[in-house]
Amino acid sequence: MARLMLGIDQSTQGTKVLLFDGAGRLYHRFSKNHHQLINSRGWVSHDLTEIWHNILILVTQAQQLATANGDEIVGIGITNQRESAAAWSRVDGHPLAKTVVWQCARATALCDQIAQRGVAATVQAKSGMPLSPYFSAAKFAWLLKNESAVQTAAAHHELCLGTMDSWLIYQLTAGRSFKTEPSNACRTQLLNLETLDWDPELCAIFDVPEESLGTVVHSNDLFGMTDVDGRLNRTVPIYSVLGDSQAALFGQHCVNFGDVKATYGTGSSIMMNVGQHPVRSKNGLMASVAWCLDGKADYVLEGNVNYSGAVVKWLQENLNLIDSPAETGALAVKANPRDQTCLVPAFSGLGAPYWNDKAQAVVWGMTRTTGKPEFVKAALNSIAYQINDVIQQMQRDTGCQRNALKVDGGVTKNQYLMQFQSDITATQLLIPNFEELSGFGTVYVAGMALELYTPTTYQQDVSYKAYQPQMTSEQRDFNLETWHHAISIVNRNFQ
Incomplete structure (x- = not known):
């Protein structure tokens, strides 16, 4: 029985579920696109429910292939589109609004208002990034100001805000784990680069309640156990989460x-x-x-x-x-x-x-x-x-x-x-011998946490x-x- 690692690569255009074997080689890839919801004002959104359903379909296919070949899925690594802002209920996990996708600049006016308060330099000094609607903080603030369901959940202390990694972890663990890690959290513009934790002043600047954000842990922490809503035939650990670009950097x-x-x-x-x-x-x-x-x-x-x-x-x-x-x-x-x-x-x-x-x-x-x-x-x-x-x-x-x-x-x-x-x-340009660098990077981190892979194996595969x-x-x-x-x-x- 071969031991396999499962990678979830949730990106802007779609989602891929990847299986890697015990030597770190890509075993199989499953993919499914989701709709790009663009309105007349150019706002870009995603449907969280559609993305979650797609993941369930793809993981089912991965488990069926592993079962047919007598193989075993032993762990999961996640990589994801960054900056996209999601809001969901802490009570039952259902989405409270469409995702505000990283490309969407609907929070531009809100950033202009924040800049007029003279805090742009503070935002950049603490977060490492210039005040911009590109990052999640302004998108969270927009959701809090414009979506009634988000406002109601916040008033009842039942709001979860996060980038796509937090949403996926929450769904995969049926709400038992509400976590993120620094490669994603830093892209919200709410993480203090020095402490690697949420910064109360930044949260106050954007009027984002800190209680609505997930716990920041290490990128190779145990994020929770999951059977992916019964799609896997056993419960396995999620041992790596990385933003897609950082995962590719590691890969x-x-x-x-x-x-x-x-x-x-x-x-x-x-x-x-x-x-x-x-x-x-x-x-x-x-x-x-x-x-x-x-x-x-x-x-x-x-x-x-x-x-x-x-x-x-x-x-x-x-x-x-x-x-x-x-x-x-x-x-x-x-x-x-x-x-x-x-x-x-x-x-x-x-x-x-x-x-x-x-x-x-x-x-x-x-x-x-x-x-x-x-x-x-x-x-x-x-x-x-x-x-x-x-x-x-x-x-x-x-x-x-x-x-x-x-x-x-x-x-x-x-x-x-x-x-x-x-x-x-x-300069010389170097293209690797396979495409799935983000999935490869996060799965390797998870595989090393499980002692399935070693750094030596990782360095030899590209x-x-x-x-x-x-x-x-x-x-x-x-x-x-x-x-x-x-x-x-x-x-x-x-x-």
């Missing part, structure tokens, strides 16, 4: 000072491991927690891009320029190399390092000869430009010049984009394909100048 083995990775998902998270003490950015980046394992915390510098893979989805679903994301690489290669069309995809403002919540998307530099290939190329290039800008600021903050960038996510299949990223960043920069420095400088001119147009016109 990429970026455990040393200066190691950098970029995850290409719906948005992108670019992270540099900065060791056991937070680095306060002077260049528009965020100080966050990588993980806290066995009581020892590692920190990161991070920059987030709101639209990366979502740009490709926009080309397909909104503009109908492509039938499949797989077409984009070939189209970009066909584009006129002299065309300088720039797309700034500020569909929900601009994140790091620009921090302009009011920014709107702009296309600049089009000519009469700009066609579909050139426009698709501009869309792909915008992903690489944004990521490069974050990496440049990381290097300024730390003085650390790295000669490699590790990347992961579905968009890494796009050979044009990967070569352009290597070119524009002027190999890489490399891209080398080929662009001349003159062409790189010209391209970057064009991009930064487009960014300046956005910042001048939307303030």
